[in-house]
Amino acid sequence: MVPLTEDTPRLDVDGLLADPSTRIIVCCGAGGVGKTTTAAALGVRAAEVHGRRTVVLTIDPARRLAQSMGLSELDNTPRQVKGIDAENGGELHAMMLDMKRTFDEVVQQHTTPQRAAEIFANPFYQAMSSTFSGTQEYMAMEKLGQLRATDEWDLIVVDTPPSRSALDFLDAPARLSRFLDGRMLRLLLAPARSGKSMFSLVTASFGLFSRAVQKVLGAQLLTDLSGFVSALDSMFGGFRHRADETYRILQDPQTAFLLVAAPERDAVREAAYFAERLVAERMPLAGLVLNRMHGSTAGELSAARSEQAAAALAATGEQTMTADALLVHAALMRQAEREVRVAETFTDSFPAVPTVSVTAQPADVHDVDGLRTIGALLVRLGDEA
C-alpha cells in the first residue's frame, strides 16, 4: 500500500469500536463509495472482536449483501445476523429502513387514532411519505433516534441514504420539520386575510403566489394540502422537537462521523464538503475511510520500468505471460499513484483528520466472511505500512 502523506494521522478504527463511550457511528459520503459495506464491516468487527451488542441501520443495501446479513425484506425491525462469532459476547443485528412505515409510526405516536386515520387517507400524505425529497433522510434520523432511545444497543452503526448530496442528510430533517411547522403553508392557504391587514410587497406577492400556485397546480392540491395541514396541526411541535433532539444526539461526543470516500475526484470533493460542514456544525468527525485504494506488494518495481521491460519482451515475442503481468503491475502502480494524488486533495485541506485506506478487493463483498476481511483491512491488520 502506498502510504498517504507521512504525517496524515491514521484512523484507529479498533480504538473507536472498542470505546464504550462510542454509541453511534454515522457513515456518510457520496453514492457508490461503499458506505453500506463499510457500515456492515464495522458492525461485524464491533460484535465479534469487541463484544459489543451492535445494530446496523442500512438504507438501501445491495441485494446480495442484504441477503447475506439475513435481511430479505424491509421490515423496519432489527434482525439478528447469523454466522457471527459470539465468543466475546457480542451480537450483530441489522435492519433496513422502511421509510413509509417509520413515517406512519411517527404520526401514530403524535396523534389520536382517528386523526392518524385521516392523515393516512390524505393523498398529500401518501405522496409525501413515499416521495417527499428529504423524507428518507428524515426517517433515517428518526429511526436512529428511536434506536438510541431504547438504550438497548451498545453501538448503532448508520449507513446514510444515497442522497443527491451527502449534505442532504444533515439538511433534510430541518427542511422537513420547517415544512411541517406549517408557517409557510398557513400563509399560502390564507393569503387573502393577511393581504388585507398588512400591505407589504411580501404579503401582496403571497396572494399572487398562492393564486399562481393554484393556477399551476390546481385547486385540488391546495384543498388536500389544507386538509393535511389541519390534520397535522396537533403534531407540529412534536415533529420539530424530535428533529431538534436527533440533531443534538448527532452533536454529542457519543457519536462519531466517519466520512467514506473512494479515490475519485467527486467522492473526495464530497467528503471535503461534508468535513467542512461537520466542523461548522460542531459535529464529531472521527475520520476518513478511503475505500478501494490500490497498492502493490512489488512496489520497488516502477511503472515505467515495467512498461519498458514488457515492451522489450513483447518485441521478442516470447514470455508473453510475464510481459502481461508487468503491464498489469504497471497499470496498478499508475492507478495507485493517481489515487494517492486524489486522496491528497482531502488530506491537504484537512491534515488533522485521521485517515485509513482500505485496499480494493478483486470481487465484491457479499457475505459475512467478506465483511470480516474488510473489517481487518479497516484496522490495517497484516499491514506493516
Place this chain on the structure above:
Amino acid sequence: MGEHVSSNWPARLHVVTGKGGTGKTTVAAALALGLAATGRRTLLVEVESRQGIAQLFEVEPLPYQELRIAQAPGGGEVRALAIDPEEALLEYLDMFYHLGAAGRALRKVGAIDFATTIAPGLRDVLLTGKVKEATTRSQDGKRVYDAVVLDAPPTGRIGRFLNVTAETAKLAKVGPIKNQSEGVSSLLRSPITAVHVVTLLEEMPVQETLDAIAELKALNISVGRIIVNNARPALLAGGKVTKAELKRGLAEAGLPTDPTTVNGLATEAKAYLTRRELEESLRGELAEAGQPVIELPLLPGGIDRAALDELASSLMRA
C-alpha cells in the same frame, strides 16, 4: 465527419444516467463534445446543482445561462447550462403570469424554495420542462440546438425523475403543470430521446444498470446504449500465471527475480484474472439487456480536456 458518424447517435435528446461514481458526468461531457465534433450545435445540461460540468471543464460555476464551454474542431460547439429549479420556476411563472418583481420578493422570503420542495415531482417537472424547451426551441424557423445532452440523476432515481406525468398526476389533476408534464412525457417516449446508462464492470453498477433499463422500458421511455466506462485492456489471455515462468521472464527482461518481486507480480496477476473473470460474467449480464453496449477505455492519466476528446472520439466511432 459525415452522415455515417451522425447516424450512430440518431437521437436529439441524450439523457445520460448511471450509478454514482461511474463517471456519468464525464461520459455526458464526452458525448456532447463528440456530437459537437460532428458539426452539431450541442447543449450540455446538468440538473443536480452539483456544478459537475464546471469542475470537469475547470471553469467558474455555471450560471442559469447557456454559455459556450467548448469549441469542437469540426465547427460545432458545446454550450452548457446548469438548471436551477428555483430559476426555472421563476422563469416559468414569469412566462405565464408575468410575476416580475413579485417573483423576486417571493424568492427573498424563501417561498420559491418552499414551492419546489412541497410538491413531489414539481421540481422534476420544472427541470425536465426546461430540458424539453431547450430541445425543441427554434429561432427564425431553425432549431437552436441539434443535440442536447442531459447529465441526469443517477440510476436509483432516474425512473421517478423521467416519469414526470405519474408523479404530478398524483397531485395536479389540471392546469399548466399537467400540460407541461404531458409534453415532457411524450418527448421522452419519442425517438427524439435516448436514455444511455453508464456503468463500470462492477457488480452494483451493473445490477443498477439492468434495474434502470427494466424500469425505463416498463415506462416506455426510449433506452439507448449501455456505456461501460473505465474498461481495462484484456491481458493474460492464457489465463494462467506460474511463478517459475514469471521468474524466467523477469530474468530475460533483466529485472530483479527476488521472491518479493515474483510473489508480488504473481499475486497481482492472479487478482487481475479473478477480476477479469468477474468482468466477463458482468459483460454477459449486460448483453442480455438487449441494448447496444459501448466500452470506453480507462485513461491512465485521469480526466482532462484531452482525455475528454479521446473519449468523445471513442463514442463517435462506436
